[in-house]
Amino acid sequence: MGVADEQDWFAQDPQTERAGADAPDAEVLYVDVEGFEGPLDLLLELARRQKLDLANISVLALAEQYLEFIERVRKKRIEIAADYLVMAAWLAYLKSRLMVPQVPGDEEPSGEMMAALLQFRLKRLEAMRRASEQLMNRPRLGVQVFGRGDPEPVDIARHQVWKVDLFALLKAYTGLRERGIVVDYALGARTVWSLKEARKILERLIGEEGEWAAFDTYLAQYLVEPEDRATVLASSFSASLELVREGQIEMRQSLTFGPLLIRRRKSDKRNA
Amino acid sequence: MNHPNGQNRPEQSKNVKSVKDSGGGADIRARNLRVLEALLFASSEPMSTAELIPFLSEGAAVEALLTDLQEAYSTRGVSLVQRGDKWAFRTAQDLGFLLRREQTETRSMSRAALETLAIIAYHQPVTRAEMEEIRGVAAGRGTLDLLMEAGWVRMRGRRRTPGRPVTYGTTEDFLDHFSLESLGDLPGMEELKGSGLLSNRLPADMQIPLPYDGDLRDDEDALEDDDPEVLAVLSRGGPAKPSE
Amino acid sequence: MNHPNGQNRPEQSKNVKSVKDSGGGADIRARNLRVLEALLFASSEPMSTAELIPFLSEGAAVEALLTDLQEAYSTRGVSLVQRGDKWAFRTAQDLGFLLRREQTETRSMSRAALETLAIIAYHQPVTRAEMEEIRGVAAGRGTLDLLMEAGWVRMRGRRRTPGRPVTYGTTEDFLDHFSLESLGDLPGMEELKGSGLLSNRLPADMQIPLPYDGDLRDDEDALEDDDPEVLAVLSRGGPAKPSE
Numbered sequence: 001m002g003v004a005d006e007q008d009w010f011a012q013d014p015q016t017e018r019a020g021a022d023a024p025d026a027e028v029l030y031v032d033v034e035g036f037e038g039p040l041d042l043l044l045e046l047a048r049r050q051k052l053d054l055a056n057i058s059v060l061a062l063a064e065q066y067l068e069f070i071e072r073v074r075k076k077r078i079e080i081a082a083d084y085l086v087m088a089a090w091l092a093y094l095k096s097r098l099m100v101p102q103v104p105g106d107e108e109p110s111g112e113m114m115a116a117l118l119q120f121r122l123k124r125l126e127a128m129r130r131a132s133e134q135l136m137n138r139p140r141l142g143v144q145v146f147g148r149g150d151p152e153p154v155d156i157a158r159h160q161v162w163k164v165d166l167f168a169l170l171k172a173y174t175g176l177r178e179r180g181i182v183v184d185y186a187l188g189a190r191t192v193w194s195l196k197e198a199r200k201i202l203e204r205l206i207g208e209e210g211e212w213a214a215f216d217t218y219l220a221q222y223l224v225e226p227e228d229r230a231t232v233l234a235s236s237f238s239a240s241l242e243l244v245r246e247g248q249i250e251m252r253q254s255l256t257f258g259p260l261l262i263r264r265r266k267s268d269k270r271n272a
Numbered sequence: 273m274n275h276p277n278g279q280n281r282p283e284q285s286k287n288v289k290s291v292k293d294s295g296g297g298a299d300i301r302a303r304n305l306r307v308l309e310a311l312l313f314a315s316s317e318p319m320s321t322a323e324l325i326p327f328l329s330e331g332a333a334v335e336a337l338l339t340d341l342q343e344a345y346s347t348r349g350v351s352l353v354q355r356g357d358k359w360a361f362r363t364a365q366d367l368g369f370l371l372r373r374e375q376t377e378t379r380s381m382s383r384a385a386l387e388t389l390a391i392i393a394y395h396q397p398v399t400r401a402e403m404e405e406i407r408g409v410a411a412g413r414g415t416l417d418l419l420m421e422a423g424w425v426r427m428r429g430r431r432r433t434p435g436r437p438v439t440y441g442t443t444e445d446f447l448d449h450f451s452l453e454s455l456g457d458l459p460g461m462e463e464l465k466g467s468g469l470l471s472n473r474l475p476a477d478m479q480i481p482l483p484y485d486g487d488l489r490d491d492e493d494a495l496e497d498d499d500p501e502v503l504a505v506l507s508r509g510g511p512a513k514p515s516e
Numbered sequence: 517m518n519h520p521n522g523q524n525r526p527e528q529s530k531n532v533k534s535v536k537d538s539g540g541g542a543d544i545r546a547r548n549l550r551v552l553e554a555l556l557f558a559s560s561e562p563m564s565t566a567e568l569i570p571f572l573s574e575g576a577a578v579e580a581l582l583t584d585l586q587e588a589y590s591t592r593g594v595s596l597v598q599r600g601d602k603w604a605f606r607t608a609q610d611l612g613f614l615l616r617r618e619q620t621e622t623r624s625m626s627r628a629a630l631e632t633l634a635i636i637a638y639h640q641p642v643t644r645a646e647m648e649e650i651r652g653v654a655a656g657r658g659t660l661d662l663l664m665e666a667g668w669v670r671m672r673g674r675r676r677t678p679g680r681p682v683t684y685g686t687t688e689d690f691l692d693h694f695s696l697e698s699l700g701d702l703p704g705m706e707e708l709k710g711s712g713l714l715s716n717r718l719p720a721d722m723q724i725p726l727p728y729d730g731d732l733r734d735d736e737d738a739l740e741d742d743d744p745e746v747l748a749v750l751s752r753g754g755p756a757k758p759s760e
Contacts, residue, residue, distance in 0.1 A: 121650075127711070132627075143612075146313070148560045155371055178474070
């Protein structure tokens with residue numbers, strides 16, 4: 001079968017009504033390439049012109065028609081998508097494989113294989129195209145078939161269950177009442193003895209006596225408030241260790257947890 | 273629904289198989305019933321006989337057909353009902369419960385709501401201004417609404433003071449929820465101190481009031497049904513029976 | 517849909533009038549049918565048996581009841597139809613010409629979109645690359661978006677192949693829209709199966725996959741909620757629940 005004239009295609013093509021026979025060639029061609037959904041679509045259209053049954057088409061003739069078409073489009077300097085050129089290259093190769101007999105040991109797919117593949121793809125596309133038409137011809141919801149026009153809504157009664165118990169309620173109340181009188185029992189900030197403070201106080205208390213005395217008795221006046229005990233003892237003890245290291249005082253403890261004795265170091269004073 | 277286009281009418285009459293003598297009439301009737309069924313099912317609104325007629329065979333007795341259809345559905349799960357001069361399918365009345373669902377969600381209450389509730393519980397009857405004074409914060413409208421919606425707080429009446437403010441109190445549901453036999457079961461000052469909820473360093477003049485939820489007090493007037501504030505609560509979707 | 521609360525069940529069974537000896541069973545069956553009728557009539561969307569069962573009597577054979585109901589409605593103007601795993605009342609197909617309404621949605625759908633829809637329907641689960649291979653042209657992003665927006669196509673998962681491409685399939689809405697009971701009802705399915713055209717390979721291999729919208733296949737992974745492609749669809753205003 002010879003290469004079809006482009007005017008013939010348009011005359012037969014139901015899809016391209018816009019392309020009149022009297023339209024300028026360039027424009028017609030441009031419109032036409034745009035009208036196809038890719039190279040496979042174009043091939044399918046070419047095949048349809050050849051034969052109605054895809055099983056009996058001549059793949060070689062089809063390839064030639066396609067290549068001819070692309071060649072003419074390119075001569076008119078019309079830009080075409082890369083997809084079409086890739087297909088053209090593949091078809092050119094297919095054509096060569098079909099025309100040259102296969103050499104034994106050739107690893108490449110045979111021309112016949114390639115032709116069969118192309119035929120398969122064309123058939124598959126055509127089948128899907130037919131399927132989409134059949135699908136759209138189904139009785140469609142909202143077109144020929146209807147659902148309930150006035151569905152009766154489900155009436156959801158929402159109940160809120162509050163997670164509140166009496167304790168939470170009372171706590172909120174007492175907290176609120178106490179919040180109102182917060183000024184009345186505002187206490188001073190908690191006392192914290194710094195090491196520096198403790199050392200100053202310790203130095204003053206130990207004085208010049210030079211007699212052994214229990215550590216606690218020096219601090220007795222500061223240990224009255226129970227909440228102060230820890231900080232007074234800890235800071236004073238740390239400060240006392242520092243004083244021992246400097247050689248200013250001596251400390252003694254005869255048994256574990258026994259009273260801690262402390263005095264100013266006499267020799268120290270003598271030396272001074 | 274759109275009326276059928278002109279083409280349908282002839283096609284429709286042709287489609288009816290009229291073979292037997294009187295069978296043709298029965299077939300036409302059956303078909304008319306099917307058409308009514310489909311139309312009424314698919315319509316988003318009840319349809320009048322005038323709207324239905326164009327879809328039926330020439331000269332069909334639409335009222336009689338509708339009554340037949342109503343009869344046919346009388347024992348089914350859906351019924352054909354007449355609404356004014358229009359017709360519609362509706363769920364059978366006794367199956368209405370199928371379309372109702374209960375949904376419960378557990379939520380915890382904000383501190384503001386809890387405090388307000390506690391104030392109302394202890395200080396009732398209490399006005400909004402008094403609540404705000406105790407809390408030291410202006411109360412959002414939402415807090416009271418929420419407590420009324422929960423069914424724990426109600427409007428009691430109006431205080432006989434300038435401005436006639438609404439007085440609030442707690443409800444039976446409140447007692448129920450907190451497992452209190454009466455408001456007298458709310459712990460007083462000493463019990464609160466004993467449980468450690470109140471510290472001992474309270475000013476001597478601080479008092480925990482004795483809650484009162486009895487009848488209207490001398491300084492309270494009853495609420496009228498058409499009281500604007502009652503209506504306002506109702507319109508905000510509050511409890512239908514605030515005094516329940 | 518939520519299950520009814522516990523209160524309904526006893527109410528429901530008590531309401532059944534069981535007077536006659538063997539009449540009780542028949543009454544229960546009649547009531548179950550009415551309940552199904554009411555539930556399915558009230559909903560515009562297909563309902564699954566799981567949604568229906570809680571409203572039926574204990575141990576009711578829901579599938580058998582639905583088939584009975586379908587039979588009872590087979591000659592009426594509305595039919596009970598199966599859509600995938602769900603059931604719905606729809607107007608009878610043969611009355612379509614009478615009720616036909618114009619629809620703009622699919623009018624505007626391009627040939628590319630419709631072909632893509634057919635490819636997804638017949639070849640699912642299918643990747644974008646496979647769709648492009650079949651159509652022989654790169655698919656615009658918009659085409660798939662359009663189909664997903666229409667609610668007919670969903671992302672199923674990711675194919676366990678290099679690049680982990682997203683697999684696409686159809687939705688229950690797709691079945692409902694095209695009046696299909698299942699994918700097996702797709703027009704021309706038998707013929708296509710026989711011809712081997714649903715294969716990605718030459719028919720010589722004669723390996724014929726069937727369209728499949730069940731659970732994920734061995735070579736599919738589930739989509740993650742934070743999958744970038746899913747998020748991309750969501751951000752473009754696509755369907756909120758692609759996996760529904």
